Amino acid sequence: MNISKFIVVLSVSLFSINISAQTTQEDEEKLSLNSGTIDNQFEYVITKSNNYQEYKVVKKNWLYSLKAHTLDSLKAVQKNLLDTQAIVDKQAEEITSLKESLSDTQNTLEQTNLEKDSMSLFGFPMSKSGYNVLMWSIIGGLLALLLLFIFKFKSSNAITKNANKALADIEEEFEEHRKRALEREQKVRRQLQDELNKQKNNN
Secondary structure, eight states, X not given: OOHHHHHHHXXXXXXXXXXXXXXXXXXXXXXXXXXXXXXXXXXXXXXXSEEETTEEEOOHHHHHHHHHHHHHHHHXXXXXXXXXXXXXXXXXXXXXXXXXXXXXXXXXHHHHHHHHTEEEETTEEEEHHHHHHHHHHHHHHHHHHHHHHHHHHHHHHHHHHHHHHHHHHHHHHHHHHHHHHHHHHHHHHHHHHHHHHXXXXXX
């Protein structure tokens, strides 16, 4: 390896080490015990603590601060959970109320449809289909009765006409019979009168 390549490699290595050190320093500067997340605060305590063999020596006030911040975070989380639970309970009540309202609406709709599809006949509720069947049955029955009446009327009218014709024939025959009887009676009277006259003349 010549000297120029060695210088280039050395320069690049130093530049990388410098950038890494700056990044680490910036990360450490971002860490704080009084701000940021609990994870960052723990990281701050771990980073800033002194090393003793495999142990970390931590300042008491840091631990107290970390404890207080942790408890505050837990309280905030608990408050958020309670608020969320309250919202969930309220929404559950609203859902229950909406379900009851929906059930009432469905019952009202079913009742309305039932009333719309039913009618009252002589105070008794009936479905429209049943009402229509009953009405058409009544109409059919009345029509059948009308046809039967017309048939009976025509039949009775024909019988009446035949009876009247027979009566007229009988009256005509009776009149002829009466005339013949009257003629016979008159003939018999004349004959009787003639006999009386003969008897009177003979005496």
